[in-house]
Amino acid sequence: MKTKWNYRTPGIPDKFFIRGKVPMTKEEVRAVTLSKLRLKSDDIIVDIGAGTGSISIECALIAEDGLVYAVERKEEGIKLIKENSQIFEIDNIEIIQGIAPEILKEVPKVDKVIVGGSGGKLKEIFQWLELSLVESGRLVMNFITLENMYRAIELLKENGFKDIDVTQLFVSKGRSIANLTMMEGHNPVYIISAVKE
Amino acid sequence: MKTKWNYRTPGIPDKFFIRGKVPMTKEEVRAVTLSKLRLKSDDIIVDIGAGTGSISIECALIAEDGLVYAVERKEEGIKLIKENSQIFEIDNIEIIQGIAPEILKEVPKVDKVIVGGSGGKLKEIFQWLELSLVESGRLVMNFITLENMYRAIELLKENGFKDIDVTQLFVSKGRSIANLTMMEGHNPVYIISAVKE
C-alpha cells in the first residue's frame, strides 16, 4: 500500500493509519471536522486529544507552511502519532505529551483549535482559548458523550463565541457479506464549531 | 459577506452559494463527497447533475490547474452555476447544458467523475465511463433514492469497479430557538465511490 497521501482533499481512509487500540476519528467525521476548521496553508493549529494523530496529520498536510501541536496524554497515542507522522512524511507536527491546557503554556497564539478528547478539562481549555486563540480563530470540537457536548455549547455561549454550528453526524458503512451490502452503524458524533469574537 | 473562499479545506458553507429553488448538496455531504473523490491539483473532472454548481466549484478551487465539466440539463441550474462561479472567481469550470452521457461525447478522458443526478441514465453513464474515465480514475455518486443507489452498486460490480465504498450519511443540524438548540434532520444520503479497474 502506498502510504504517502498525494491528494488535496482531506478524509484519508482509516486503513492508511496505524491505530493500535486507540480510538480514531473515522474518515467521514474527519473530513467534516476539517471542513469546519477552514484551514489555511500557514495556520498554527492545536489538536487536543490527538489520539492516533489522524486529524493532526491531515491538518499538517493541508497547513503545509504552518505547524500543528498534537497534544496527547497517553504513551500509546504518542507512539502512534510518531509512527503515523513518519508514514505520511510529516515534519510540521510538534508532539506534546501531557494534559491540556496546562501543557500548552509555552505554545504561542494559535489560529485553529481542535478538541477531540477534553478529558473533562473543557472549562480550563476555554480559559486558555481566551488567551491563546487569535481573534476570528476557529474552534472545532468532536463529542461522543451528551454531557460534554452540552457543556461545550454552554461554554461557547458564555465565552461569546459566534457562528456556533452544531452538527450531528450519523454514518453507516456498507460491508460486503456474500455479495450483499450490510450497513453497519457507527457511533453518532457531535461536531461543534464556532469562531472567537 | 466575503464570498471568495480563502481556505484549503472543502465544505464551503451552504449560505455562501446562491441557490434559487435548485436542490443543493449540503456542506457536510459535499465535504465527504469531495473526500471520496481524492482530488489532485491538475485533475480533469466531470460533475453530472451539477445543480447549483456547489460541488463543481469546490472541485475547481481544489483542482486549480485542472478543469471541471459541469453538466446540467436545466436552464435554472446553468444560470446558478454561472453566478456561483463568478462569486467564487472560478475560471476552470466549463458549463455544459444537456443530458449526460450524450452531451459528453466531445469531452476527453477524465480523472474523476461525480454523479449527483443521474436522471435515470445510470446504465448509459457507465458505458461512457468505460470509454472516458481513466484507469484508476475515481467515481463518486450521491443518491437519495433507494432504487438508484441499488442500481449504482450493481453497475459498479458488473463493470468491474473496485474498492467500492458505500457510505450513508445522516446529518442533523442545530437550530437556535429561544436559547435552545433544536436538532433538524436532513435527508439521508448514500455516497458511493469506487475506482475503475
Added chain:
Amino acid sequence: MKTKWNYRTPGIPDKFFIRGKVPMTKEEVRAVTLSKLRLKSDDIIVDIGAGTGSISIECALIAEDGLVYAVERKEEGIKLIKENSQIFEIDNIEIIQGIAPEILKEVPKVDKVIVGGSGGKLKEIFQWLELSLVESGRLVMNFITLENMYRAIELLKENGFKDIDVTQLFVSKGRSIANLTMMEGHNPVYIISAVKE
C-alpha cells in the same frame, strides 16, 4: 377511512389523527415511546404537553381500564385532543388545560408519566414527580432540543431515578416519486426513560 383503531399494537399511523398545525409525535417515535412506558390495562397516566393528543389516545386505548390526564396549555391543542378522542371513541382521557406541574395539584398518584413538551418547567415537574409518581412508576420523556435532553438526564440522576435509558431515534421515511423511493429524514428525537426508586 375507518378511524377507530381495532388493533392491539401501538403506533397508529399519523394520518389517522387530525393535526392542524400542532407538532405531532410521529408514529415510529410514538411506538417506541409507548414501549418504554410499559403500560398496564389499569394504569393512571399523565401526558404533559399532549399536543394533538396522539400519545394520550394510544395510552387510553391500551390502558382501557385506566385513566389518562392529557395536559396541554394551548387552546388549539385542547381542541385537537377533543376531536381526536372522539374519532377514536375514547372516554378515559381527562383533558386539562394549563401549565404543568401547577395544574396537576388535584391529580392523585399516577403510575406513568410522559413528558412531551416541558415548557422549561422540567425542574418543577421533577418536584411534582417526587410527590405524585408511584414507587417503581415509569417516566418517559421525548426531547428535540439538546439542552432539555441534557437537563432531563441530570435531573433523573439528581432525583435518584434508576434504569435510565437514553435512546436516540433517527427515522427516515420513503416517499414515492416517479416510481422511486426517496428517503426523507425526520428530526432526531431523544427518548429518555427511567423508573422512580
Added chain:
Amino acid sequence: MKTKWNYRTPGIPDKFFIRGKVPMTKEEVRAVTLSKLRLKSDDIIVDIGAGTGSISIECALIAEDGLVYAVERKEEGIKLIKENSQIFEIDNIEIIQGIAPEILKEVPKVDKVIVGGSGGKLKEIFQWLELSLVESGRLVMNFITLENMYRAIELLKENGFKDIDVTQLFVSKGRSIANLTMMEGHNPVYIISAVKE
C-alpha cells in the same frame, strides 16, 4: 429478574431474552416492527427467520387467542425460541425448523407475516404469500442489507401490494461511562411493510 412480561405494550427489553450468539432484533426496532404489523388478539402469524424468537414471543403475547408459527433453520435458534418461550410462559407458538417457504406447505391461511431473515428466498416467499396470506393481510420485513431491501420493494410492487411503507430506523443508545452518557450507534434497519390487495 422477573421474566414474565406483565405489560400490554411491546418492545420487551433485550436483556429479558436469552440470546446466545444469534442476532436479535433490538427492542426499539421490535417495537416499530410490531406496530407496522397491527396485531389483533386472534391473529395467525408467521415469523420467517425467527432467530431468538423475540418477535414471535411478542406476537404471541399480543395475539393471545391466535397462533404464531416461528420458522427458523438453525438448531441454535430453535433451542433459543424454546427457552425464551418457556421464560415468557408462551403456549401459542409453533416452532418449525426448516427453510421458508418450503417448510410452510402445511400452514393454513395466515393474517400477518414477518420476514426477518429471508435467506435469499424472497421471491419464493412472495409466491407463498400469494396463496397463504389473507386478503388485506399485512406483511412486515426487516432488512439490514441494501440488496434484499431493494428486492423486497420491487417484489411488493410486482405483486400488487398496497400501502407500502419504507421506514429506516437509526437507533443510538446511551451507555454510562464515568458518569457520562456515550451514544452507541446500532446498525440501521429498513422496516418495510405493506398490505396484500
